[in-house]
Amino acid sequence: MTKLSVNINKIATLRNSRGGDTPNVVQFGKDVQRFGAEGVTIHPRPDERHITYKDAYDLKPIVYTEYNIEGNPIKKFTDMVLELKPTQVTLVPDAIDAITSNAGWDTIKHKDFLVEMIAEFKRNDIRTSIFVDPDLKQIEGAKATGTDRIELYTEAFAHQYSLGNKAGIKPYTACAELANQLGLGVNAGHDLSLDNIKFFAENIPGLLEVSIGHALIAESLYLGIENVINMYKGKLAVGSRQ
């Protein structure tokens, strides 16, 4: 069974837009697990515009499923991960000004750096994963770094699927097959959604984990809004009788 790890970055983004502590990130982390999520993912960025380093520490005691911390292994990030010892660290080559993740690692060009980072995390009993594009050479390159897993960057698949092009899955299936042969675990994420997740999971052999944030939070708003409007209407109806 593929594990669902919920990326709660967007909850912090909403909180930060107003100051204060609503919505509460730690409460949300507890709730997603209570409702069945098998992991909590965060992706702190250097500018801390959504999830903050403090959030990462605050979440640690309440995550009893898998805690997955994603990010570019700059020193501040690496020090935090080594101190927190989450279940998994996912290395993502983010540019400092990127709105969101927009590319996987070049595992060949950055082999030496990745070998060093992976070894350091593994020495500290932290499972490792490397964010990669669906390119067979990059999967072979990932294997050479010593990482436990890869995370397939699914933006291209999601885009093609939204256009009705199901063939966009092909490079992902091929990469997952190769990863399985090489003994690399397979995770995936970025722009996965209620719309595309079933098709994706059915076509990726050995898919261990998906991390989903943006669409899942948007879908929670769409699917929850009717209930909340009704609750407000109920309170106003009682109020107007007085």
Ligand SMILES: CC(=O)[C@@H](O)[C@H](O)COP(=O)(O)O
């Ligand atoms: C690696 C990846 O695809 C996710 O971590 C994604 O980038 C979420 O981060 P944002 O919430 O900053 O978009």
Ligand SMILES: NCC(=O)COP(=O)(O)O
């Ligand atoms: N690793 C991918 C992730 O955590 C969530 O990406 P998205 O669903 O916010 O695009």
